[in-house]
Amino acid sequence: MSDSVIRPVAILRTPFAEKFGVPRQSGLVPAAEGRVEFLPEFAAPEFTRGLEAFSHVWLITGFHQNPPWTGSAVVRPPRLGGNARVGVFASRSPNRPNGLGLSLVRILAIDPGVVRVAGVDAVDGTPVYDLKPYLPWCEAQSSASADWANAAPPAGDPAGILIPAEIAEQLGATTTEILRQVLRLDVGPAYHDDPARTYGMTLAGWNIRWRQGEGEALEVYAAERV
Numbered sequence: 001m002s003d004s005v006i007r008p009v010a011i012l013r014t015p016f017a018e019k020f021g022v023p024r025q026s027g028l029v030p031a032a033e034g035r036v037e038f039l040p041e042f043a044a045p046e047f048t049r050g051l052e053a054f055s056h057v058w059l060i061t062g063f064h065q066n067p068p069w070t071g072s073a074v075v076r077p078p079r080l081g082g083n084a085r086v087g088v089f090a091s092r093s094p095n096r097p098n099g100l101g102l103s104l105v106r107i108l109a110i111d112p113g114v115v116r117v118a119g120v121d122a123v124d125g126t127p128v129y130d131l132k133p134y135l136p137w138c139e140a141q142s143s144a145s146a147d148w149a150n151a152a153p154p155a156g157d158p159a160g161i162l163i164p165a166e167i168a169e170q171l172g173a174t175t176t177e178i179l180r181q182v183l184r185l186d187v188g189p190a191y192h193d194d195p196a197r198t199y200g201m202t203l204a205g206w207n208i209r210w211r212q213g214e215g216e217a218l219e220v221y222a223a224e225r226v
Contacts, residue, residue: 008127010038012061014120015178017226019065021187021201024078025092026103027119028152029181031174033108034120036128043113048131056106056134057117062127063099070095079149101126104134155184162219170223175204183210183218202226 013035016022023029036059038047051057074085075093088096105117115131161183168176182203200209206223213219 006129008039008062008129009042009131010036010128012036012059012120012122012124012126012128014122014124014126015175015204016120016123017202017205019123020199021182021203022123023121023182023185023187024153026105026121028121028155028185029178030106030119031177031181032120033116033118034105034122036115036117036131038113045112048110048115051107051115051131051133052110054107054133056104057115058132058134059101059103059105059117059122059128060130060132061101061103061122062129063094063101064125064127065123066094066099069097069099077149079153100129153185156186156216156218158184160215160217162213162217164220167220167223171204171206171208175206179203179208179220183220 015032015034023032072095073087075088075091075095076082076085077091077093080086092102094101101122103119103121105119108116108118110116158180161180163171163176163180171179187199187201196212198209198211200207202208205226207226208220209222210218210220
């Protein structure tokens with residue numbers, strides 16, 4: 001049997017220009033909005049007719065910025081500290097034989113050729129291979145368990161994210177809120193434990209840098225237009 005070939009139906013536009021800083025699951029940063037922009041051949045309103053009846057939708061995406069899979073059967077999930085290994089099919093790691101992602105996002109609006117969504121966890125320009133409505137009656141299993149990933153990752157105190165007023169004014173309210181929600185999730189590598197280390201990411205057209213402040217606080221100290 002020959003390999004199947006799939007092609008995108010849309011491109012996902014998000015505030016995240018690079019992999020570093022992207023939330024590790026959908027819904028963790030509700031302020032992060034995206035646009036599912038359909039390719040011309042799929043942009044007719046008939047393709048999304050009836051989607052307005054649903055509050056959420058699954059996006060099946062591609063990890064287009066990943067290097068080719070190395071063939072490794074195991075990965076190191078950040079939730080286990082970045083050192084413990086589990087099988088690739090026992091994780092949601094993007095490093096997998098077929099680089100496909102699965103994101104559950106909230107529908108904000110359906111416009112001609114575009115579905116606006118919230119809670120995205122993907123890099124800008126991510127290919128979307130399919131959309132499927134979320135069905136809570138069969139997909140929200142109250143008896144399900146997940147052991148080491150049975151709850152959302154811990155989030156820091158919003159008061160511990162220090163964003164100077166002049167930087168917040170530069171960024172604007174929307175980008176500042178996205179930044180605050182992202183930094184609450186401790187997006188730095190799990191295997192780094194260096195309080196003097198600084199970090200940076202590109203978010204919504206801004207290059208933003210932060211460092212460890214006093215105690216558990218994170219301090220944003222620079223923001224420059226890309």
